[in-house]
Amino acid sequence: MKTGRWAVSLWGILFFFAGSFVQAQAPDSLVTYLKTHAPTDTTYIRAMDQAVFTLIYKKADYPRADSLSRQMVDVATRLSYWSGLVAGYRNRASTNYMAANYEQALVYFQKTVDAVEQHNLPPVMLYKALGNLASGHEKLGHDEQVLQMALRAIAIQEKYHIKPRMPVPHRLIGGTLVKMGKKQQAIPYYQEAGVIFREMGDPRGIAIFENQLGDFYMDLGQPTAALPHFRKSLAMSRQLNFELLRADALDGMAQVMNTLNRPDEGLAYARQALAIAVRQQNQLGITTAYNTIGALYQTKQDFSQAETYLRKAIDVADNYNFRDELRKSSQHLANLLGQQNKYQQAYAFQLRKNNLTDSATLVRTNAEIERLLIQYETEKKEAHIRLLQKEKQLDQEETNQARWQRNALLMGAILMILLGMTIGAWLLNRARVQRLQEAIQLRQQIAHDLHDEVGSTLSSISLLSGHTDKLLSENRPETAQKMVQKIYIDARQILESIDEIIWTINPGNDSLQRIVLRLQEYAQPLMESKQIAFNFYVDSALDQLPVSMEVRRNLYLIGKEAINNLIKYSEATRATLRFERQNSQFKVVIEDNGRGFDADQLSSRTGQQSMQQRALAMGGKLTVRSVPGQGTTLELTSAAI
Incomplete structure (x- = not known):
């Protein structure tokens, strides 16, 4: 799914972060309790957990939340209160997640799972912990790990009949399948997530799921289908006074209008989203709004305004270490500068984006950088040739007329040779650049086809193979046979895809x-x-x-x-x-x-x-x-x- 959608990310983990022992106490009474009692029993840890929840989701005070979470871990370890230890790790993960420190969040998500398994805690806790871990992997683009953790969470829920079900694993699987190009396979998972949201009867969850459906249809390239879902989410967010989701839905509406080439309407929505983010001092929301406004101005061909807002997005993302938004904004600015033939500047931002991108996308990014670099070097050489020609012209004008007449024949021959060599070198270089561009385009196309047509299917075969082994160990041969049949079909699909790719480039x-x-x-x-x-x-x-x-x-x-x-x-x-x-x-x-x-x-x-x-x-x-x-x-x- 798209990066920078802050409300969706928030609610995607809220369902899992609600601990089993969080009590509904007023913040002031919590503070009084923590100040007047010593950390000697489990009640104190419960109070700490509620205080951390308030600091994260109501006050966005992440440094204090992280400090209190560290204390939770220490106290729970000293008391051998393992549920409290899991809550402490979970809170440290959620604090880093909300602050967009996804690598650090993933570390504590994994510690949460390890603690649950090490101390043999109830399956429902492992179910929630695996969902959290899948959310962390999603933010870092670890598609295979997202599928593994989310499928494992669903398997535990089904085995132990855990109620209520959580919709996040199904949504994560759907989003990952979309990224892998398996959009039709993603639809049932999104539909099941919708069923679970409605089972829970939570209007806030339903409103956010409508927003996620809008994102899903945007990923499918269907902006007209996405529009009614964003509108419904926007209407529900207003009824619920859910400002964070309202800003998210407004940003989705702005992106739809940009795709439909209606940038003026999109700017009205994007500016409303920016106003909400500024009012809430939501730096991630501000970054996203700047990025969207920059893209809308680019569509309007107002390159100056587009560059201004994209640079603002980069400054905020850089200042707060929002790696996803920094990567996204750097790519947009590189494209914008390349559109204006400012290849040297475009190359700098493309390189910066490349340094922020994981290895799964480096093939395409490196090809893009090479293309920009070739264009820049070509223009530089052409400018150098023009400069040489101008210098020769000035030298000729300064030459003595009489001397020029005596050596006219000789100078003419020399100039013709030089000009011929210059033109020959220029033509040779131009042909070489063209061949390089064609080779890069072919390599990029092959890499894209192999990634879309073969890579995702191989990942599916790998996952199905592992699941087949598990089914056989559980003495479920009929289900395992179905899995083997699916592996056979996928393998046939790979062979057909490779045959088509080879036929295409022959x-x-x-x-x-x-x-x-x-x-x-x-x-x-x-x-x-x-x-x-x-x-x-x-x-x-x-x-x-x-x-x-x-x-x-x-x-x-x-x-x-x-x-x-x-x-x-x-x-x-x-x-x-x-x-x-x-x-x-x-x-x-x-x-x-x-x-x-x-x-x-x-x-x-x-x-x-x-x-x-x-x-x-x-x-x-x-x-x-x-x-x-x-x-x-x-x-x-x-x-x-």
């Missing part, structure tokens, strides 16, 4: 004819399996038409997606795939006589948005015509490249 496939053959090989057996009469037509004028790797890849993926949708949803008895040539363009038509659908209502299930984006990326236009009961026609038109 220069021997750089013709439209090869794409046509591959789509026919892909479609024919699927049509036969559904008993669909399939007609295939190719204009002979297209046989040897060359296409670039990027066009070939997008064209094949659009065709594959369209064929899959036809097989899954159309219920057709006849289908046709045609490749035609129209002047300097080629056209691909896929049509069927199936049940059709309302083309005005976009569906994430059929991947229409993804196909539209791929069509734009290859410089083409995708048109979908469909009427319920009258079949569907998909038409892709593109220039021959």
Whole structure:
């Protein structure tokens, strides 16, 4: 999910941080009790726990909360009160978490789990501790650990029938699956989290979950679907007088408007979020609001204002060590400066962002840095060539006219040689830069495809393998067999993905004819399996038409997606795939006589948005015509490249 969403992060851990022995006492009476009693019994630790809770979530006084939490750990250890020790570690973790010190928070989350297991405390405490640990890993981008801890928490809940259930593990799994590119697999986990929120009957939790659903649809690239959830969250936050969530929902609305290219509306929401953060002295909220406002001004092409707000975001994030926001703001500013051709400054901020990024994203970041560096070096060399030419011109003007006439022939020859060498060097360097850029682009694409198509599936296989071993040890062979079948399907998917990547980058496939053959090989057996009469037509004028790797890849993926949708949803008895040539363009038509659908209502299930984006990326236009009961026609038109 997105970084900088402070209310969501807060409530995501509040469900777990509510200790089993926190009492509802007034803050003043707590202070009086702690001052007048010696730390000699468990009642004192309970009072300390309530005081820490107040310092963290009502006063945001993190230094005092951390100091009191350290005392809790010492007193609980001396009294051998292990539940109190867990509470002390939990409070130290929550203090660092809320202060955005996520690495330190993770250390104490792990200590909480270790203490519960070491002292054999009740399963419900391990359930909560594992949820906390998963939240800590999420903030540091440790996707595999998030899945492991959250799945383990759910398994403990199911084994011991712990009530009430907590929604956070399901939400964390859903968010991690979205990051891994498994968006459809994430939907059931989000739905289950919603069920649990409503089971709890907590309006604050429901309001925050609506905000999280808005974030989820933004991750899916569906801003119009995200908008009603942010609006509902905003309305509920006002009813509940929940200012922190209100600021979060306003920021979500601003990001939706920015995505929909309505930056003026977005600025109105973002400024309201900033006002709330300033009023509450919420430095993390202020950083997020500055970042959002900077992005909105960038959309408005007001680069000066955009740079001002992004630099403010960086200053606050740097001052308070908000690593997530610092990484995000540095990347935004690097993009903004690169858009203005300020490559040297852009490189500096890109490098800073790179130093804050973990190894899982370094491949793409390093490629981006290399691209910026090449552009900067190219412009510097071109400027140097222009300077040399100007100096030569000045030298020529200062030369004595008579001497120039005597040596005209010689000087002309020398100048021609120098000019030829300069131009040759410039052209050679330019060609080298172009080849480097093409190589970087190819490497980045391969890394992206391998990460999205193979890496996440391998992680899934690893997790499923471990779970299979556990099921076998528990003598549950039927369930284990299902897991093995899923591993087999995932492995087949990896082989198909790698085959497609290799086919895409193979220069021997750089013709439209090869794409046509591959789509026919892909479609024919699927049509036969559904008993669909399939007609295939190719204009002979297209046989040897060359296409670039990027066009070939997008064209094949659009065709594959369209064929899959036809097989899954159309219920057709006849289908046709045609490749035609129209002047300097080629056209691909896929049509069927199936049940059709309302083309005005976009569906994430059929991947229409993804196909539209791929069509734009290859410089083409995708048109979908469909009427319920009258079949569907998909038409892709593109220039021959």
